[in-house]
Amino acid sequence: MGESLHAVIELPATEDTEAFGRRLARELDAGDLVVLDGPLGAGKTALARGIAAGLGVQGRVSSPTFIIAREHRAGERPGGGPPVAMVHVDAYRLGIGAGGGAAGSDRTFDELDALDLDTDLAGAVVVVEWGEGVVEHLADRHLLVRLRREPESDVRTAQWGWVSARG
Known part of the structure; x- marks a missing residue:
C-alpha cells in the first residue's frame, strides 16, 4: 500500500480539530473514504464533526459507537459545490477497537459487509473511526488521518494524506 502522509499539524483545542476537518472536507467528494486512526480521546469524533460541517450535511454529528453507522443527508455545501451525504462509522464495536477481536478477522469483515459501506461510497463520503487495517x-x-493526544494535555496532533491501495 502506498502511503504519503503530510507533515504533522498541532490542534490545541477541539475547535481547532473541527476547523481542520472543515478544511479536509474541501478535498472530499462522494465516493471518498476517510479513515480516522487514534486512541480514545484523540479527537476522531471532533474531526468527523468538522468534516460534516465542511460538507454541509444535515443532523448533529456524534459518535456512532452504539449504532455503528449513521447517515447524514446532504445539505448545502459551504462555499458551493455539489451537495454530498456523509456516512459516519465507528468500527470500534466491530471487534477492532480496544478490547475487541483482531483487526481483519472473519467476524469483522462479515460485520462490515452487513453495513454495505461499499454501496454508500457511491453517493457519500464515508468517514470511519477505528478503521485502519480493516476498511481500506x-x-x-483513502484519506488516512492519524490523530494523537499529548499526554497530560488537550493538545492533539494530526498527520494525514491520501493512501493508494495499489502502492
Missing part, C-alpha cells in the same frame, strides 16, 4: 479494501484510495 473498500476503495482504491
Whole structure:
C-alpha cells in the first residue's frame, strides 16, 4: 500500500480539530473514504464533526459507537459545490477497537459487509473511526488521518494524506 502522509499539524483545542476537518472536507467528494486512526480521546469524533460541517450535511454529528453507522443527508455545501451525504462509522464495536477481536478477522469483515459501506461510497463520503487495517479494501484510495493526544494535555496532533491501495 502506498502511503504519503503530510507533515504533522498541532490542534490545541477541539475547535481547532473541527476547523481542520472543515478544511479536509474541501478535498472530499462522494465516493471518498476517510479513515480516522487514534486512541480514545484523540479527537476522531471532533474531526468527523468538522468534516460534516465542511460538507454541509444535515443532523448533529456524534459518535456512532452504539449504532455503528449513521447517515447524514446532504445539505448545502459551504462555499458551493455539489451537495454530498456523509456516512459516519465507528468500527470500534466491530471487534477492532480496544478490547475487541483482531483487526481483519472473519467476524469483522462479515460485520462490515452487513453495513454495505461499499454501496454508500457511491453517493457519500464515508468517514470511519477505528478503521485502519480493516476498511481500506473498500476503495482504491483513502484519506488516512492519524490523530494523537499529548499526554497530560488537550493538545492533539494530526498527520494525514491520501493512501493508494495499489502502492
